[in-house]
Amino acid sequence: MKSARHPRHVTNKWKKNAALMQSSELRAYLPETRRFSKEQLLNMLMKHKMVYVKPVNGTWGKGVMRVDFKPNQRQGAYQFQIEKTVRSFGSIDELYTSIRKHKLRGKYLIQQGIDLLRYDQRRFDLRVMVQRTPQKVWKTTGIIGRLGHPKKIVTNYHSDGKLVAAEKLLSPYLKAPRLKSYMNMLQNFGEDIANHLKVSFPGLREIGVDVALDQKLRPWILEVNTSPDPYIFRRLKDKSIFRTIMKYARAYGKYK
Structure with missing residues (x-):
């Protein structure tokens, strides 16, 4: 009964976003998010020029679309991309109709787009793994970079993204020792997010925070996965990271 209550x-992105919005500290790192409708799509595009339209309950980047407003574009000011296909339209009505046609079943949300940092001309973000230890404290156990496919809009490994050490992706932007202190900041960031979410969702034992970094190196909370894949951390050179992650996962019963 306890697990049913907690x-x-x-899976619901909207509920997780609403929980994080309750924190005055974390709220500043959340991209603006609205429920999907034609009116909200137009408002968000006028304000941010680029947004992401996502399934409320989606995983692995499936069904995610990037939508742009480019008023000087000849072929059409409105365009969206899903997978590798880009479509352009002359009006918000045409855009909205096409998005509805191509979206998956279920509810969607609209999220402010973040101009991601790039490495080798490819967009990347970070996955921050945070776990509850046997001592019942939250600890960041791993950070890994996700380098997006050059022709795709999502960075997920399951969508042809590439797993790369976060330090390598950040090295063109930060030199040691600033890089080390920045990684420490990300560890604390992940733990702050976990400690806040546990209030609304006391059953949580692990989270994977997808963190976008903008051109000023400001972190943004793109999404929080409550059943993150630990096996991506096997790709890191430091094998102790994966061993620690699996040790904690077994301790709270995810694996035998």
Whole structure:
């Protein structure tokens, strides 16, 4: 009965975003998010020029679309991309109709787009793994970079993204020792997010925070996965990171 009241896995992006919005500190790092509708799509595009349209309960980047407003574009000011295909339209009505046609079943949301940092001309973000230890404290156990496919809009490994050490991706932007202090900041950032979410979702034992970094190196909370894939951390050269992640995962019963 206890697990039914306090689930370990929360799929609804809207609920997780609403929980994080309750924190005055974390709210500043959340991209503006609205429920999907034609009116909200137009408002968000006029304000941000680029947004992402996402399934409320989606995983692995499936069904995610990038939508741009480019008023000086000849072929059409409105365009969206899903997978590798880009479509352009002359009006918000045409854009909205096409998005509805191509979206997956279920509810969607609109999220402010972040101009991601790039490495080798490819967009990247970071996955921050945070776990509850046997001592019942939250600890960041791993950070890994996700380098997007050059022709795709999502960085997920399951969508042809590439797993790369975060330090390598950040090295063109930060030199040691600033890089080390920045990585420490990200560790604390992940733990702050976990400690806040546990209030709304006390059943959580692990989270994977997808963190976008903009051109000023400001971190943004793109999404929080409550059942993150630990095996991506096997790709890191430091094998102790994966061993620690699996040790904690076994301790809270994810694996035998």
